[in-house]
Amino acid sequence: MSAKRALILVDVQNDFLPGGSLAVPDGDRIIPVLNRYIELFHRAGLPIYATRDWHPERTRHFQAYGGLWPPHCVQGTRGAEFHPDLKLTPETIIISKGMDPNEDSYSGFQGRTADGVAFAEELKRRGIEHLYIGGVATDYCVRHTVLDARRLGFHVTVLEDAIRGVDLTPGDSERALREMVEAGASLARFEDVAREMSASAEAAPQ
DSSP states (O other): OOSEEEEEEEOOBGGGSTTSTTOOTTGGGGHHHHHHHHHHHHHTTOOEEEEEEOBOSSOTTBGGGTOSBOSOSBTTSGGGSBOTTOOOOTTOEEEEEOOSTTOOOOSGGGOBOTTOOBHHHHHHHTTEEEEEEEEEOIIIIIHHHHHHHHHTTOEEEEEEEEEEOOOSSTTHHHHHHHHHHHTTOEEEOHHHHHHHHHHHHHHSOO
16 A cells, blocks of 8 residues: 555544533434444554543533533543444554643544553554544544644545534534645545555555
8 A cells, every 4th residue: 555544533432422411413423434434444454543532520621610611521431432333443542632631632633542652653653644534523623633634744534424513603514624625634435435445455566
């Protein structure tokens, strides 16, 4: 393959999906699509990462302490768990963010592995150059993760059939998508990615 790929699943946690404390409308509808991407990347032997908010109980991210949001994804709670329908593989690498009570930490690139390795460093150690990003929410954590990835020089494909937004202001998600594309990200759907991966596999030296 011309560039080593990785799948990034952004914050597919109970609190961000219907029934959670900060639910993204129809957020659960992307889970079957994300599961298809997981299977595709797993079959290809490519790395899969899942970012998660992992907040302490007291953080300036929450309204009670000066932030925008109600409490969500507090460490060790059910709301912080990945949605039970998300079929993560045992090899999936978890990236935790939002642990610093003085930071909002929307971007996955503010997160770390369980061993404390910064996300960007983890990707560079593995030689990963191209990120395929889906999850929630389009206008917050997906947007920030994509923009940081582009600033750091990664190729980025946004999985437009596997993202959903909050849209606190109508049109936020559409504006976020335009901003990501203007930053150099491309948009694709499952059939596009499957074709691309198949073509790369056929072109690889035997």
